[in-house]
Amino acid sequence: MAGKTVLTGTHFMHGDHACCEGALAAGCLFFGGYPITPATEVAERMSRRLPEIGGIYIQMEDELGSIAAVLGASWGGTKAMTSTSGPGFSLMMENIGLGVCTETPCVVCNVQRAGPSTGLPTLAGQGDMMQARWGSHGHYEIIALSPSSPQEMFDFTIRAFNLSEQFRIPVLIMSDEVVGHMLERVVIPPENEIELIKRRKPKVSPDQYLPYKADPDWIAPMADFGDGYRMHITGLTHDERGYPVMDATTQENMITRLVRKIRDNTDKIIDYDTFELDDAEVVVVAYGISARSAKRAVRDARQKGLRAGFIKLNTVWPFPEEFIRDVAGNVRAMLMPEINYGQMVLELERCAQGRCMVRLVQHAGGGIIPPGSIVDAVETALKES
C-alpha cells in the first residue's frame, strides 16, 4: 500500500503521466475518471498510483458522473480532479458551471484532440480554447493553463490545484495530444520544495458562518462537509447564506463576486514567458504545443536576421490583456499560431486594440504547426505591416 506520493528525481516521462504525478504532488487524493483518447493515460496512472498512497480512483459511468463525483469529493475536503478530451469535455460543461457557481476547487485536464464531434481521437487539436472560456452556460470567469511539455504537465498541474484552492474555482489544464503523449525529461523536486496552497477555512463559529460571505479579496472561506457548519450549497443563484434567492439583485451580487475574484486578482493568476522581445518587430504569441513550434520559429527567424520575438502564454484564461496591449504598441505585428481556425487570436486581436497587425497561423488539426510556416508568416507580416 505504502507508495511515494512525490517521485522526486529526474524521469523520462509521458506527458499524461506527468499530469498525474503533478496532481499527486499537489495532494490530489481523488480521481473520477472515464477513458478517452488521448487523456486515458492520466486515468490509468491514477488507478495504479492512488491506491498506493491511500487515495481513491473510481471510473465513473460517463463524464457527467466523473465531474459530479469530483465536485462531491472536493466538498468532502479532498483535492480532486478528472481528465478528458473534447467529447468528454463537452459532457462536463454543465457541472463545470456548477463548480464555478458553487465555488468548488477542482482540476479538469483536457488533453485536446481535433474536433468537432469525434474528430481525430489520436491526433492533436487546440479547438477547445473558447469552449474552455465559455462552454458552460451563463456568464462567469474561469482559469485555464496551457502546458507545452511533460515538465509543464507536472508543474502546471500543481499550479492548477493551487489556483483552484486559492480562488475556489475549477481550473482547466488545456493540454493537447502531442504534449500528452510526448516523452521528455521531467524533473520532480523534493517534496519540501513544492509549495502548496490550501482552501481558506472559516474562522467563525457555525452559527455565524455564511458560506458565501467573501473576504475583501472576493474569496469566501470554505467549510467542508462534515466540519460542523451544516451549510446549504446550490447551483441556483444564492445569497451569502447560500440560500437560493430568485431576484436580479442577488444575481448581480453573486456574478460580481464570481467575476471580480478573478479579474481583481489577475496579477496572481496570469503567467507568461517572453523571449527576444526587447527589439522585436513581430511577436509570435502561442500556447501549448504551438508554443514549441513558435519558439523554434522565432530562433530560425532571428538567424535569418528577422526581428522576431515570442510570448508564451502559460495561463490562457484570464488572458493577459494589459500586457498584450502594451506590447502591441511597440511592435509592427503579432502572430498567433494555433491548431484551430482562429480562437485565441480573436482575444489577441481584441487586446491589441488595433495598435499592430494581428495574424493567425492556422491548422485544422491532426498535426502540429511546422515552425517554417510561422517563419513565413513573420516574413509576410514584416512586408505587410
Added chain:
Amino acid sequence: MSARKSKAITHPQDELLRTDRIPHIWCSGCGIGTVFSCVIAAIQKSGYPLDDVSMISGIGCTGRMAGYIKLDSFHTTHGRAIPFATGLKLARPESRVLVASGDGDLLAIGGNHLIHAARRNIDITVICVNNLNYGMTGGQVAPSTPFGAKTATTPIGSPEEPFNFCALAAACGAVYVARWTSLHIRRLTDSISEAMQKRGFSFVEILTPCPTSFGRRNKMRNALDIVKFYHEHSVIRNDIDPKEATLDFSRNLVMGKFVDIERPTFLDNYSLINRRELGDWPNLEEKVAVTGKRISK
C-alpha cells in the same frame, strides 16, 4: 395565551429544519412535505451525529428538500445527485449520505448513475419520491408515468410503459429496496431509518400525490381523492420478488420491503482488491471483505 408569552415554541423537528426558509415551495396536497418529515424523523431516530449526515439532491420538486434541511446539503444539477454523492462518500467514508430526489431526476436524466451506483454498492441511501410526472415544470411525462395517463406532453395518454423502480434497483444490486406511499408514515420512517443503517446502496421509493400537475389531468384533482385512492389500492407484500411488486393503478399498488441483503460495498472491495491477496482472476481466493461475503469462484 400563556404559550404566546413564553419563549418561542419549537417543533421537535426544528433542529433539522432551516426554519428561516419556511414557507416551502411545495403545493398544497403534495406528498413531498410528508416524506420530508419522515426523512427528518428517520435521521433523528438513526442516532448518527448530525454533522456527519448530509443530503444531496438533484433538480425538481423533491430536489428542494436539500434546501430545507439543516444539514450539510447540496442541490446539484439535474440528474447528478448520485455521482456527486458518490464522490462525497468516497472522500469522506465516515459520512452518511442521503440522496433525495424525484423519479425524473433519478430514473430518467440520472438513470445511468443510479444503476451503476447500485452495481458498485456505493454506501448511500437514495430516497426517490415518485409523483408520476415532472412536477416542477408543470407535469410532463416521466419514466414513472403509467401507460395511458395524461400529462402535459402526453395529452391523449402516455404511450410508454413506466419503469418498476424497485425491480430495477434490485436487479442492479441494491442491498435494500422498499416502497411506500406518503400515507405510510410510520412504515416509511422505519424504512428510511433501516436503509440508513444498511451498509451499501439502499433505495426507498415513495409514491406521492401530485394533484397540481398530475392529478388534475387524470381526474384526481383533489389531493384527498388521490390519498384515498392510494389508501384503498395499497397492499403490503414484504419480501416478494420486486419484479412482482408492481404499481397497477387498476388493481393494486404493491408496497413493502422487497430486498434486505448483505453485500460488500465499493470501499470494502476497493481495500480488499488493493491488499493484493485475492490472486489472479478468474481463480480468486475466497476472502471476506470488511463485512459481507465476497462472492468468488
